Amino acid sequence: MEKHTAPMNKSLKINNRDKAVLMRTPFMTGLGADTLVKMMNAVTITSIPARQVVFRESMPADFFFCVLSGYVRLYRLNREGREADIRVCGPGDTFAECLIFGDDFYRFNAQAAENATLARFDMRAVRQLAEREPDAARAIMTCLSHHLLTAMDCVANDRLHTAPQRVAEYLLKSCPIDGGPASVRLPFQKSLLAGMLGLAPEALSRAFSSLRRVGVTVRGRLVQIGDVSALRDI
Amino acid sequence: MEKHTAPMNKSLKINNRDKAVLMRTPFMTGLGADTLVKMMNAVTITSIPARQVVFRESMPADFFFCVLSGYVRLYRLNREGREADIRVCGPGDTFAECLIFGDDFYRFNAQAAENATLARFDMRAVRQLAEREPDAARAIMTCLSHHLLTAMDCVANDRLHTAPQRVAEYLLKSCPIDGGPASVRLPFQKSLLAGMLGLAPEALSRAFSSLRRVGVTVRGRLVQIGDVSALRDI
DNA sequence: CGTTTCGTTGATGAGGTTCAAGACCAGTGG
DNA sequence: CCACTGGTCTTGAACCTCATCAACGAAACG
Numbered sequence: 001m002e003k004h005t006a007p008m009n010k011s012l013k014i015n016n017r018d019k020a021v022l023m024r025t026p027f028m029t030g031l032g033a034d035t036l037v038k039m040m041n042a043v044t045i046t047s048i049p050a051r052q053v054v055f056r057e058s059m060p061a062d063f064f065f066c067v068l069s070g071y072v073r074l075y076r077l078n079r080e081g082r083e084a085d086i087r088v089c090g091p092g093d094t095f096a097e098c099l100i101f102g103d104d105f106y107r108f109n110a111q112a113a114e115n116a117t118l119a120r121f122d123m124r125a126v127r128q129l130a131e132r133e134p135d136a137a138r139a140i141m142t143c144l145s146h147h148l149l150t151a152m153d154c155v156a157n158d159r160l161h162t163a164p165q166r167v168a169e170y171l172l173k174s175c176p177i178d179g180g181p182a183s184v185r186l187p188f189q190k191s192l193l194a195g196m197l198g199l200a201p202e203a204l205s206r207a208f209s210s211l212r213r214v215g216v217t218v219r220g221r222l223v224q225i226g227d228v229s230a231l232r233d234i
Numbered sequence: 235m236e237k238h239t240a241p242m243n244k245s246l247k248i249n250n251r252d253k254a255v256l257m258r259t260p261f262m263t264g265l266g267a268d269t270l271v272k273m274m275n276a277v278t279i280t281s282i283p284a285r286q287v288v289f290r291e292s293m294p295a296d297f298f299f300c301v302l303s304g305y306v307r308l309y310r311l312n313r314e315g316r317e318a319d320i321r322v323c324g325p326g327d328t329f330a331e332c333l334i335f336g337d338d339f340y341r342f343n344a345q346a347a348e349n350a351t352l353a354r355f356d357m358r359a360v361r362q363l364a365e366r367e368p369d370a371a372r373a374i375m376t377c378l379s380h381h382l383l384t385a386m387d388c389v390a391n392d393r394l395h396t397a398p399q400r401v402a403e404y405l406l407k408s409c410p411i412d413g414g415p416a417s418v419r420l421p422f423q424k425s426l427l428a429g430m431l432g433l434a435p436e437a438l439s440r441a442f443s444s445l446r447r448v449g450v451t452v453r454g455r456l457v458q459i460g461d462v463s464a465l466r467d468i
Numbered sequence: 469c470g471t472t473t474c475g476t477t478g479a480t481g482a483g484g485t486t487c488a489a490g491a492c493c494a495g496t497g498g
Numbered sequence: 499c500c501a502c503t504g505g506t507c508t509t510g511a512a513c514c515t516c517a518t519c520a521a522c523g524a525a526a527c528g
Contacts, residue, residue, distance in 0.1 A: 076390040084393035086386050098386075101372065102379035108386065130375065137371035138335065141364065144378040145336035151385035152320050152332075152342065156310040158392050159318035159432050162515070190475070198393050200517055205476055220525085396483065424507070437484055439508050454493090454507095 014045045014119075018068040021091050022119055025066055026143050035133045042125035047117050054110040054118070055096070061106045063120045064096040070116025071188050073195060076108045085195035087151075088113070090187065094143060100127050113192050158198050163207040166197045168234040171216070171223060179229040186221040248279045248353075252302040255325050256353055259300055260377050269367045276359035281351050288344035288352070289330070295340045297354045298330040304350025305422050307429065310342045319429035321385075322347070324421065331377060334361050347426050392432050397441040400431045402468040405450070405457060413463040420455040 014022070022028060022043075031039060045068070048054065054065065054072060065072070067089045074087045074095055086108055089095045096106060100123060129136045157166060170193070175182045186193060194204035208218050214234060215226025225231055248256070256262060256277075265273060279302070282288065288299065288306060299306070301323045308321045308329055320342055323329045330340060334357060363370045391400060404427070409416045420427060428438035442452050448468065449460025459465055 074386075076394065078394040082394065084390050086389050098379040098382040100379065101376040102383055107383055108390070131368055131372060134365055134368070134371065137368065137375065138365060141371065141374055141378065142335040144375065144382055145332040145334065148332040148378055148382045148385060149336055149341055151382060151389060152308075155320050155385060155388050155392065155432075156318050156342070158389065160310065160312040160316065198389075201475070202477085202518080203516055206516085209476085434485055435507075436486080436509085440484085443508085 018045065018117055018119075021068045022066060025092050025094065026146065027066060027094050027097075027139050030135060030139055030142075032133075032135050035129065035135050038129055038133070039121075039126070039136065042122040042129070044120045044122075045117065046120050048112045048115070050112055050114045050116075052112045054112065055106050056109050057106055059106050061096065061099040061104055062123055064094065064099060064123055064126070065110070065121065066094045066119040067091055068117040068119055071113040071192065072110055072116060072118070073113050073192065074108050074110050075195070083195075085198070087154075088188075088192060088196045097121075097140065097143060098147070099123065100130060100140060113188060163197070163199055163203050164210050165234050166199070167204065167207045167211060168231050170197060171225060172228065172231060175225065175228065177228050180227060182225045182228050184223045184225065186223065190221075252279065252351055252353075255302045256300060259326050259328065260380065261300065261328050261331075261373050264369060264373055264376075266367075266369050269363065269369050272363055272367070273355075273360070273370065276356040276363070278354045278356075279351065280354050282346045282349070284346055284348045284350075286346045288346065289340050290343050291340055293340050295330060295333040295338055296357055298328065298333060298357055298360070299344070299355065300328045300353040301325055302351040302353055305347040305426065306344055306350055306352070307347050307426065308342050308344050309429070317429075319432070321388075322422075322426060322430045328377060331355075331374065332381070333357065334364060334374060347422060397431070397433055397437050398444050399468050400433070401438065401441045401445060402465050404431065405459060406462065406465060409459065409462065411462050414461060416459045416462050418457045418459065420457065424455075 028036065028039065055061075055063075057076065069091055072089045072093075072095065073085050074089065075083045075085045077083055087095070095110060099106070126136070126140075130140050131137075157169065161169065171184055175184045190204055191201045194201045197204065199207070208216065208223075211231070211234070214230045216231065217224045217226075262270065262273065289295075289297075291310065303325055306323045306327075306329065307319050308323065309317045309319045311317055321329070329344065333340070360370070360374075364374050365371075391403070395403065405418055409418045424438055425435045428435045431438065433441070442450065442457075445465070445468070448464045450465065451458045451460075
């Protein structure tokens with residue numbers, strides 16, 4: 001089963017929901033009306049099926065992307081072909097924007113984890129915009145800063161926390177409640193979450209079952225948390 | 235032994251060597267003469283002794299830094315007080331610049347791994363500069379992009395490679411030779427290298443000794459490599 | 469209703485951490 | 499010059515976490 005880098009389904013027209021997602025991106029928020037128009041001229045909307053590869057490592061980097069719906073995983077391969085996820089991007093997340101002023105080639109692979117809609121930005125056009133319009137530059141800097149901090153968090157978490165701790169942390173992040181019971185609906189498959197946390201799917205499964213003793217129960221994608229503060233002590 | 239966040243030794247005058255390092259930074263290269271002057275006005279040079287803490291996580295982030303000499307480690311603590319290195323910065327590296335348009339508080343700790351000289355940039359001043367001068371913005375974006383790519387590399391490496399592979403990769407990066415024998419002088423203590431690679435010092439030691447069978451010998455900080463291409467196949 | 473993908477569970481082993489002990493080395497002071 | 503000291507590094511042993519492989523059950527999907 002070869003995951004090919006096939007032509008994407010272009011849809012010239014952007015629907016309202018996707019547009020709303022795009023506009024609330026840190027990338028677009030804070031742009032002046034003028035720059036916003038220019039930025040939108042650099043965008044193409046594309047829809048891709050699950051498992052489709054968006055780009056591969058070492059391909060010429062002509063575009064960067066913003067996820068409008070669905071999820072995209074960024075990953076790298078080692079020589080034996082094993083994959084390791086670097087980041088999982090959901091609605092509102094941009095990726096590969098680090099190449100606007102970085103390398104000329106993609107440095108990792110990107111694949112749709114499920115059916116997805118993407119905004120595709122012309123790298124050259126945005127680069128020019130960034131050099132001329134302070135608000136565009138500011139948006140890019142904010143975005144890069146945020147991603148850098150997230151990546152550093154990721155390194156620290158991998159090195160400091162065990163599997164159950166990482167799962168607990170993920171759950172706590174996705175349910176902004178101080179204490180007491182809560183429930184979280186995973187927005188994607190568990191295998192994707194596993195990769196996100198740097199775990200094999202089996203390890204995620206075991207981490208969940210080890211969290212049962214602190215009152216976490218899992219049924220499909222629905223996670224029930226008995227007491228949020230108990231989870232925080234893991 | 236408490237590592238205190240004591241006042242730094244200010245030295246108003248920057249020596250020529252330090253100045254040369256600063257000017258060759260991606261941060262300063264590419265700046266116009268005008269912006270360069272303004273940027274230099276935001277800088278203070280400070281010297282700090284080994285083990286001195288530069289800043290701590292959750293302190294208000296008023297400055298970011300550029301290492302001129304020595305090494306600084308960025309790390310985070312878990313609840314039990316175990317430390318995990320996120321990055322090690324050497325001469326020419328900037329750190330905490332992700333907070334120019336990021337958070338208002340440091341997100342990790344920084345400590346001198348040995349006696350070091352730092353350029354300290356006033357965050358507010360540089361933020362203003364970045365918003366007004368396109369060349370400053372461009373320098374910051376380039377710098378952030380580079381760091382983001384490095385951080386992503388780090389995540390991928392941690393998840394894909396074993397200890398000997400990481401050591402091999404480090405050695406190969408620090409000796410840009412295609413094949414045959416080579417030698418590398420480690421620029422810092424092994425314990426620092428261990429942290430950099432996400433390993434306990436013991437694990438680094440074992441990794442080195444496991445590399446003996448591919449012709450790597452270690453004497454103090456001097457690493458002799460029998461055949462670079464053999465090392466590349468690890 | 470079969471087929472396929474996904475998730476769980478068990479058994480096993482590799483890779484690293486931790487703890488403890490000793491080797492090595494440079495500096496210091498008798 | 500030697501002995502002592504403090505720090506760094508190495509080595510061994512026990513333990514732990516997690517990846518891997520294989521088998522099975524459960525959904526999802528046509």
